[in-house]
Amino acid sequence: MALETRSERTLQAIRTIPMFRGLSVDDQSRLAALATLRDYARGDSLWRAGDPAENLTVIVRGRVKLVGSSGGSDVILELFGPGEPVGAIAVYNYIPYPASAVCMEPTTLFVLPRRDYFELLDRYPEFARAIIRDLTKLFLSLTRKVEEMRGQRIEVRVAQLFLNLAERMGKPGKNGSIEIPIALSRQEVADLVGTTVETAIRVLSRWGRDGVLVTGDKRFVLPSRDRLVEIAEGKDAR
Amino acid sequence: MALETRSERTLQAIRTIPMFRGLSVDDQSRLAALATLRDYARGDSLWRAGDPAENLTVIVRGRVKLVGSSGGSDVILELFGPGEPVGAIAVYNYIPYPASAVCMEPTTLFVLPRRDYFELLDRYPEFARAIIRDLTKLFLSLTRKVEEMRGQRIEVRVAQLFLNLAERMGKPGKNGSIEIPIALSRQEVADLVGTTVETAIRVLSRWGRDGVLVTGDKRFVLPSRDRLVEIAEGKDAR
DNA sequence: TTCGTACCATGATCGCCGTCATATCCCACC
DNA sequence: GGTGGGATATGACGGCGATCATGGTACGAA
Numbered sequence: 308m309a310l311e312t313r314s315e316r317t318l319q320a321i322r323t324i325p326m327f328r329g330l331s332v333d334d335q336s337r338l339a340a341l342a343t344l345r346d347y348a349r350g351d352s353l354w355r356a357g358d359p360a361e362n363l364t365v366i367v368r369g370r371v372k373l374v375g376s377s378g379g380s381d382v383i384l385e386l387f388g389p390g391e392p393v394g395a396i397a398v399y400n401y402i403p404y405p406a407s408a409v410c411m412e413p414t415t416l417f418v419l420p421r422r423d424y425f426e427l428l429d430r431y432p433e434f435a436r437a438i439i440r441d442l443t444k445l446f447l448s449l450t451r452k453v454e455e456m457r458g459q460r461i462e463v464r465v466a467q468l469f470l471n472l473a474e475r476m477g478k479p480g481k482n483g484s485i486e487i488p489i490a491l492s493r494q495e496v497a498d499l500v501g502t503t504v505e506t507a508i509r510v511l512s513r514w515g516r517d518g519v520l521v522t523g524d525k526r527f528v529l530p531s532r533d534r535l536v537e538i539a540e541g542k543d544a545r
Numbered sequence: 546m547a548l549e550t551r552s553e554r555t556l557q558a559i560r561t562i563p564m565f566r567g568l569s570v571d572d573q574s575r576l577a578a579l580a581t582l583r584d585y586a587r588g589d590s591l592w593r594a595g596d597p598a599e600n601l602t603v604i605v606r607g608r609v610k611l612v613g614s615s616g617g618s619d620v621i622l623e624l625f626g627p628g629e630p631v632g633a634i635a636v637y638n639y640i641p642y643p644a645s646a647v648c649m650e651p652t653t654l655f656v657l658p659r660r661d662y663f664e665l666l667d668r669y670p671e672f673a674r675a676i677i678r679d680l681t682k683l684f685l686s687l688t689r690k691v692e693e694m695r696g697q698r699i700e701v702r703v704a705q706l707f708l709n710l711a712e713r714m715g716k717p718g719k720n721g722s723i724e725i726p727i728a729l730s731r732q733e734v735a736d737l738v739g740t741t742v743e744t745a746i747r748v749l750s751r752w753g754r755d756g757v758l759v760t761g762d763k764r765f766v767l768p769s770r771d772r773l774v775e776i777a778e779g780k781d782a783r
Numbered sequence: 784t785t786c787g788t789a790c791c792a793t794g795a796t797c798g799c800c801g802t803c804a805t806a807t808c809c810c811a812c813c
Numbered sequence: 814g815g816t817g818g819g820a821t822a823t824g825a826c827g828g829c830g831a832t833c834a835t836g837g838t839a840c841g842a843a
Contacts, residue, residue: 377692384691400681405688442680443638449687450622450643454613456694457620457739461830493791501695506830508792698799731821744800746822 314339320367320417325390326437338427342419353393353408353416360397360404363424366390369414370489374498375406383498385448386411386489388476392441398424399438412490456501464500465510466539469520473529485529552577558605558655563628564675576665580657591631591646591654598635598642601662604628607652608727612736613644621736623686624649624727626714630679636662637676650728694739702738703748704777707758711767723770728763 318339321327327335344367347353353364353371366389373384373393384406387393397404398421419427428435455467473485480486491499497507514520519535521528529535556577559565565573582605585591591602591609604627611622611631622644625631635642636659657665666673693705711723718724729737735745752758757773759766767773 375688375692377695377697380695382692382695384688396681396684400678402681405685440638442684443634443640446634446680446684446687447643449684449691450613452691453622453687453694454620456691457618492789494789503831504791505793505832508790509830512792700799730819741801742820743802743822746820747800750822 313343317342317344317417320344320415323367323390324365324417326365326392326434326441329431329433329437334430338419338423341423342417345416345418347410347414347416349410349412351410351414353410354404355407356405357403360394360401361421363392363398363419363421364394365392365417365419367415367417369410369412371408371414372411372495373406373408381498382501383495384452385445386499392438395438396442396445411495460541461500461502461506462510463539463541464502465496465507466535468496468500469527469529470532470535470539472527473532473535477529480528482530485532487527487529488525489527490525491527555580555582555655558582558653561605561628562603562655564603564630564672564679567669567671567675572665572668576657576661579661580655583654583656585648585652585654587648587650589648589652591648592642593645594643595641598632598639599659601630601636601657601659602632603630603655603657605653605655608649609652610647610649610733611644612647619736620739621733622690623683624737630676633676634680634683649733698779699738699740699744700748701777701779702740703734703745704773706734706738707765707767708770708773708777710765711770711773715767718766720768723767725765725767726763727765729765 318335321330321335321339321342327338330338347369354360356376366387368389371387371393373387375382375384393408394404401421428438455464469487472487472489476489477485477487493507493511494504496511497504500507511520511522515522518530519538521530556573559568559573559577559580565576568576585607592598594614604625606627609625609631611625613620613622631646632642639659666676693702707725710725710727714727715723715725731745731749732742734749735742738745749758749760753760756768757776759768
């Protein structure tokens with residue numbers, strides 16, 4: 308494991324990415340020769356809104372947030388994890404990135420130049436399908452986000468956020484609890500639901516005291532999913 | 546509620562739709578034989594959230610709103626006009642419609658069964674490109690909507706809404722004013738920015754008195770775009 | 784150690800806007 | 814003419830959450 312040439316490591320990364328599963332072994336090798344891996348640290352910017360989209364980027368390791376900005380303050384549009392393409396729409400249409408992308412953890416990216424990406428699309432129609440499916444998921448999640456943003460007390464929105472996270476990356480913990488292994492600062496929670504740090508802190512502090520959602524080390528623990536569901540549905544008989 | 550007509554009228558409709566421009570005359574005729582036109586009245590539902598997506602639908606005449614619902618109240622996700630496909634993502638992936646679609650005016654739709662749609666996609670790669678481009682536009686507008694929803698005083702959001710509308714469908718009026726020829730009730734304005742009727746009414750009433758934005762018969766008149774821009778940027782030194 | 788910085792926490796204040804109530808206008812319909 | 818429903822308009826009231834301020838904790842750098 309210690310000594311690897313660059314493209315061998317790339318090849319291994321390719322095998323871990325679902326959207327490349329359908330490729331022949333030959334094509335996987337060829338792809339490895341064309342693409343590169345890049346490592347980023349927490350807080351690094353992959354790109355900023357307005358930059359030209361010259362590469363297809365897929366996450367091999369780590370997490371990336373897509374950040375839009377509206378007059379000074381930020382909104383997190385979506386979170387991406389390993390195996391997911393980031394900013395594929397912009398590359399596909401060769402338009403400037405509509406939002407910035409920032410690493411939330413040490414991250415490794417698979418990077419493929421635009422022209423090679425299109426060649427791949429031509430050779431593998433099902434590959435194109437996989438891309439479209441990812442875009443669809445993204446689109447649906449944005450749709451839901453708009454619906455949730457609507458009015459709703461912000462405590463409800465935070466509850467929806469964590470239910471969503473629990474579903475996407477939750478693992479069973481002790482005594483029937485759910486572990487959400489992701490490092491999210493209060494600020495990031497605020498940006499995800501569209502509120503301020505202070506308000507996010509107030510909600511999470513109270514939940515911590517009440518045992519609804521406990522903040523751990525680089526993770527959250529959800530003792531009872533049902534309590535959150537109640538809050539999310541507004542049946543909060545305060 | 547839906548009247549179907551025969552293929553001559555259909556053929557004429559096809560010629561008016563930009564995404565079919567690239568088709569050969571032959572294929573246009575064949576398409577006309579496969580598709581149908583349907584007429585709807587104001588308030589008719591094209592489909593409801595959860596319905597299966599069995600047809601590609603493109604607007605020939607009229608306007609359609611895409612409505613998501615979050616716990617009782619509605620949010621308008623997007624407005625569509627002539628030449629634009631509605632719900633294309635759902636058809637493409639054959640997933641249930643994520644939101645309802647409702648006519649805002651008397652509307653004529655071009656309707657093509659799913660299987661014929663895919664056949665078309667296979668024959669015309671550039672046609673697929675056109676579809677993707679439309680989806681991208683939609684995606685970008687949703688992105689912006691999420692950013693706008695963020696906090697922002699609602700007067701600012703209404704201003705952004707009408708600037709957006711002015712850009713998309715504004716026509717020059719008298720004395721350098723801009724006309725926005727669309728019939729939007731106060732309720733619909735409220736659903737578009739995510740607020741209540743009363744608040745929307747208060748904003749529009751005040752703007753009417755101040756001459757910022759005047760409500761006319763089935764249209765809005767914007768005497769000075771700059772005044773709106775000032776409000777939208779929060780530089781409202783009231 | 785002492786800074787500096789980032790993050791978390793909590794209180795006080797205030798204004799926007801959601802909610803409820805009422806009134807007017809207009810148009811369809813009987 | 815009367816009636817009823819929908820859209821528009823306006824006022825009163827109260828709460829949620831933004832804003833400002835202050836302080837505590839952890840951690841790395843000088």
